[in-house]
Amino acid sequence: MPKVTIDGKSIEVEEGTTILNAARQIGGELVPPAMCYYSTLKGSGGKCRTCLVKVTKGSDRDPRPMPKLMASCQTMVMDGMEVASATDESVTNARAAVTEFLLINHPLDCPICDQAGECHLQDLAFEHGKSNTRFEFERRTFEKIDIGPYIKLHMTRCIMCWRCVYTAQQLTPERVHGIIGRGDHAEISTYIEKSVESEFSGNVIDVCPVGALTDRTFRFKSRVWFLNPMDAHRDCPTCSGKAVVWMYGGDIYRVTARKDKYGEVHDFICNTCRFEKKDKNDWIVEGPRAIDQHSVISQNHYDQGSITVV
Amino acid sequence: MARKLLLGNVHVEGINTYEVYRKHGGYSSVEKALKKMTPDEVVEEVKKSGLRGRGGAGFPTGLKWSFLAKPEGVPRYLVCNADESEPGTFKDRYLMEKIPHLLIEGMITASYALGANTSFIYIRGEYSWILFILEKAIAEAYDKGWLGKNIKGSGYDLDLYVNIGAGAYICGEETALLESLEGKRGNPRIKPPFPAVKGLWQCPTVVNNVETIAAVVPIVNDGGDEYAKIGIDKSTGTKLISASGNIRHPGVYEIELGMTVENFLYSDQWCGGMKNGKKLKALVPGGSSVPILPHYLVTKTAKGDQRLMTYESLADGGFESGSMLGSGGFIVYDEDQCIVRNTWNFSRFYAHESCGQCSPCREGTSWMEKVLHRLENGQGKMSDIDLLADVAKKIEGNTICPLGDAAAWPVSAAIRHFRDEFEWHVKDPQGCMQRNYGLAHVPIENQLINA
Numbered sequence: 179m180p181k182v183t184i185d186g187k188s189i190e191v192e193e194g195t196t197i198l199n200a201a202r203q204i205g206g207e208l209v210p211p212a213m214c215y216y217s218t219l220k221g222s223g224g225k226c227r228t229c230l231v232k233v234t235k236g237s238d239r240d241p242r243p244m245p246k247l248m249a250s251c252q253t254m255v256m257d258g259m260e261v262a263s264a265t266d267e268s269v270t271n272a273r274a275a276v277t278e279f280l281l282i283n284h285p286l287d288c289p290i291c292d293q294a295g296e297c298h299l300q301d302l303a304f305e306h307g308k309s310n311t312r313f314e315f316e317r318r319t320f321e322k323i324d325i326g327p328y329i330k331l332h333m334t335r336c337i338m339c340w341r342c343v344y345t346a347q348q349l350t351p352e353r354v355h356g357i358i359g360r361g362d363h364a365e366i367s368t369y370i371e372k373s374v375e376s377e378f379s380g381n382v383i384d385v386c387p388v389g390a391l392t393d394r395t396f397r398f399k400s401r402v403w404f405l406n407p408m409d410a411h412r413d414c415p416t417c418s419g420k421a422v423v424w425m426y427g428g429d430i431y432r433v434t435a436r437k438d439k440y441g442e443v444h445d446f447i448c449n450t451c452r453f454e455k456k457d458k459n460d461w462i463v464e465g466p467r468a469i470d471q472h473s474v475i476s477q478n479h480y481d482q483g484s485i486t487v488v
Numbered sequence: 489m490a491r492k493l494l495l496g497n498v499h500v501e502g503i504n505t506y507e508v509y510r511k512h513g514g515y516s517s518v519e520k521a522l523k524k525m526t527p528d529e530v531v532e533e534v535k536k537s538g539l540r541g542r543g544g545a546g547f548p549t550g551l552k553w554s555f556l557a558k559p560e561g562v563p564r565y566l567v568c569n570a571d572e573s574e575p576g577t578f579k580d581r582y583l584m585e586k587i588p589h590l591l592i593e594g595m596i597t598a599s600y601a602l603g604a605n606t607s608f609i610y611i612r613g614e615y616s617w618i619l620f621i622l623e624k625a626i627a628e629a630y631d632k633g634w635l636g637k638n639i640k641g642s643g644y645d646l647d648l649y650v651n652i653g654a655g656a657y658i659c660g661e662e663t664a665l666l667e668s669l670e671g672k673r674g675n676p677r678i679k680p681p682f683p684a685v686k687g688l689w690q691c692p693t694v695v696n697n698v699e700t701i702a703a704v705v706p707i708v709n710d711g712g713d714e715y716a717k718i719g720i721d722k723s724t725g726t727k728l729i730s731a732s733g734n735i736r737h738p739g740v741y742e743i744e745l746g747m748t749v750e751n752f753l754y755s756d757q758w759c760g761g762m763k764n765g766k767k768l769k770a771l772v773p774g775g776s777s778v779p780i781l782p783h784y785l786v787t788k789t790a791k792g793d794q795r796l797m798t799y800e801s802l803a804d805g806g807f808e809s810g811s812m813l814g815s816g817g818f819i820v821y822d823e824d825q826c827i828v829r830n831t832w833n834f835s836r837f838y839a840h841e842s843c844g845q846c847s848p849c850r851e852g853t854s855w856m857e858k859v860l861h862r863l864e865n866g867q868g869k870m871s872d873i874d875l876l877a878d879v880a881k882k883i884e885g886n887t888i889c890p891l892g893d894a895a896a897w898p899v900s901a902a903i904r905h906f907r908d909e910f911e912w913h914v915k916d917p918q919g920c921m922q923r924n925y926g927l928a929h930v931p932i933e934n935q936l937i938n939a
Binding site for chain 1 (some may be wrong): 656658673678839840841842843844845846847848850851852853854855858875882885886887888
């Protein structure tokens, strides 16, 4: 098994593991941020460039360093590889640069955005962003579009990670969702507006790292950190039925799939579970969802002692 | 007299037809390859010739061919990249328009060398009329038995198709081209895997420029060693240069690599010097993607050596004081031309052509375009210049494909060599607005004083 050293920490991983996944196996500060890579979606990754790392030693066989920063989500580990991630200045600079690029056309409307509190771009900006901007032009804007009765597309916030495109391609039978246009005027679009009818289309909301795709049944109902996320399940004929219900008092405000530490869903849920089962009696509540204590969602919910980190 | 291996017969009446082309020695390389050589021998000749990719990157063609994976039972493909969209480059257009059979002959020989039974020419959408020229030539070749089953009794089969793009510059990037050829959105793929391992429909594929494939014809005809005698060091053979800008004779020229830039630029046989007796201000030697050279670095390198038309000499001094041969788009600027406006123009092109896949290129190219537009329109600030250089630096090397680099290099080079002109745009917007409409008699060295 190839052995890789990332920021001085070594690990042996399966053949064909990417640097990003090796780093995730080690865990901690050295894990590169990822805005577009999604482990459960084939073909995702390589686009956002936030996960860039410096390969200081290619492998034992060929110890030359790689000339450019590499996208860690796409670069396979070689035996004896040495990687600098959070410790290297050129890497953190490149990540800061990408953060700046992602933010120049982002509306920064977090105060009214439903994604605020669980937004990957917020986390990235918090870690690598600057407090001011050098971009002095009008930001790119788009009209909001309803794609189907449940999903709102607000392209202005989109960072073009392509996750929703892969989700639509890989989870739903027909290809109705894609990207039109080029460059910074490219946009997510559907073949015919409002015609996304697949039973699994709601998952595009969960995979969206920002607030570009939001749940129309939950829009503007509550800030996520006022809600209590609870693991729950139900007998669903279509999907696994394993979900997280977000409750306030005895009411279910929204239902999402279960996300792991890196915000990735492994058991996708169907639209019926997500959008239509909002009654407490529909679900068997298992108990509070373990939320990373750094997350704003964990605030005010549990006392510090009882927090488990996933 | 300079040898012309590709365009030697270009002025022969009717050379675009099969009969005339054949009469002038056409298809002899196919005959030679199919009858007397094994595919590996053809590859060996190309290796010996030292031919380098003529599309811009200058990667040794023989080496590229030898990287081609050859698993059993999997088809291999040769794809000709005729998506020539680089501003300032129009050599492939000329070649395909004038002698289409040369490309087809090269395709057959190269396909034979690589063991490809299906080959494609991917031509840019804007060259729609050349599509018809090529299709006519291909039909003639099929008719005469140079394409199809059992070519000239050799047992080798080849089908050749022309595919037309839809007008995206990015589809000239080899993996984006393959995506487009497969009928998908032309987004560059993430490498590795390289096309030589997984290319078209996940099969091993070689993608070569039109001129590279055409150059296989003289290499097979005369032998790789003969071809390698032309040129200097690792820049062998002849190269098509599309000369444009403020010169007396713009056009497509076939030169022997190793000629001095001075000779090419000023000799009457070639560009013929500056038009209207103006002075040289700058040169872009290899298409819009390569760094611009100020007049004092055109004929001499920073070390004081003669600058030659070779891959190495044009790159001498790195990006500090050198440039690249690139695709051979030789753009000459006289003293009237505004570098800021020119850089903005290039930048606008890249912002429009970025595929939008990866963040630095998608956001950075249009950001640079906006800042340059502001500078050019006289609303710029001094800090914009450093901002531009910084944005360019942050795009460079951090993108999926080389389009990010191609967008960043001209901007950083323009600032490196012509910072005073950028500053002048900030200090005296009125003055430079006037100058952009033809009032640029201000000597370069006096610009700031006059401002």
